[in-house]
Amino acid sequence: MEIRKWKGFWFEPGLIKCAMKFSSSFQAGNDDVLLASAPKTGTTWLKALCLCILHQNHNIPENEDLLTQDNPQFHGNQEPYPLEKAVDEFCTGVHQYGPYFENVLGYWSESQKRPEKILFLKYEEMIKDPKEQVRKLGLFLGKPFEKEEDLEKVVWRCSLERLRNLEVNKNGSVIYGVPNGSYFRKGIVGDWKNYLNLEMEDRINQTTLLKFKDSGLEFEN
Numbered sequence: 587m588e589i590r591k592w593k594g595f596w597f598e599p600g601l602i603k604c605a606m607k608f609s610s611s612f613q614a615g616n617d618d619v620l621l622a623s624a625p626k627t628g629t630t631w632l633k634a635l636c637l638c639i640l641h642q643n644h645n646i647p648e649n650e651d652l653l654t655q656d657n658p659q660f661h662g663n664q665e666p667y668p669l670e671k672a673v674d675e676f677c678t679g680v681h682q683y684g685p686y687f688e689n690v691l692g693y694w695s696e697s698q699k700r701p702e703k704i705l706f707l708k709y710e711e712m713i714k715d716p717k718e719q720v721r722k723l724g725l726f727l728g729k730p731f732e733k734e735e736d737l738e739k740v741v742w743r744c745s746l747e748r749l750r751n752l753e754v755n756k757n758g759s760v761i762y763g764v765p766n767g768s769y770f771r772k773g774i775v776g777d778w779k780n781y782l783n784l785e786m787e788d789r790i791n792q793t794t795l796l797k798f799k800d801s802g803l804e805f806e807n
């Protein structure tokens with residue numbers, strides 16, 4: 587896929603126009619929530635959680651539960667991609683929406699300066715203790731959970747186990763023809779290592795250490 591650089595990040599050319607338009611004309615209102623995430627870092631989960639919390643909606647019809655249709659990160663390419671090449675691109679940052687590390691660090695440092703405006707969540711922590719992270723998210727969104735029971739309900743409604751088993755996610759697909767089921771896979775922290783050889787794993791770990799060094803951002807590897 588052809589990608590081009592705009593403002594330090596790589597996009598497929600068709601998306602640069604959208605990014606430019608968004609950047610030049612979007613004015614955030616007080617109630618607007620922007621969900622920023624790198625691909626495959628838990629976007630779908632967080633989107634479901636935010637909508638559930640913001641609408642305090644415990645009665646969304648099942649077929650509206652898949653909250654992914656307008657996600658700009660989707661693309662229809664299902665071709666297998668050589669792993670070696672993908673790891674190289676990831677580490678050098680020359681990949682769709684890359685560089686990943688600079689993307690993360692940008693939000694991390696801003697979240698340190700303005701924690702009331704930017705909430706930085708980690709997938710690993712959400713998996714480890716979903717209730718605490720969702721409680722934090724509720725507070726951040728100005729919708730603190732008053733009852734433990736409501737918090738537990740939201741955590742369950744948005745759980746991988748439940749979403750993956752909804753009919754719409756078992757058999758439906760989004761506009762680009764990507765099956766909904768592909769957004770609800772394993773959800774296992776560290777599973778990526780099962781797909782790479784030791785050399786590739788080491789390369790990613792070393793790059794991560796180097797990039798996040800001195801940032802104060804702690805991470806699991």
Ligand SMILES: Nc1ncnc2c1ncn2[C@@H]1O[C@H](COP(=O)(O)OS(=O)(=O)O)[C@@H](OP(=O)(O)O)[C@H]1O
Nearest residue numbers: 625626627628629630631744745746770771772773
């Ligand atoms: N509800 C819920 N709970 C926990 N984990 C979940 C949930 N929904 C999706 N997932 C896992 O998130 C991974 C997909 O990330 P994204 O939604 O960011 O993908 S995408 O970029 O929007 O395509 C993908 O991770 P992997 O299983 O490692 O592929 C999904 O399984």
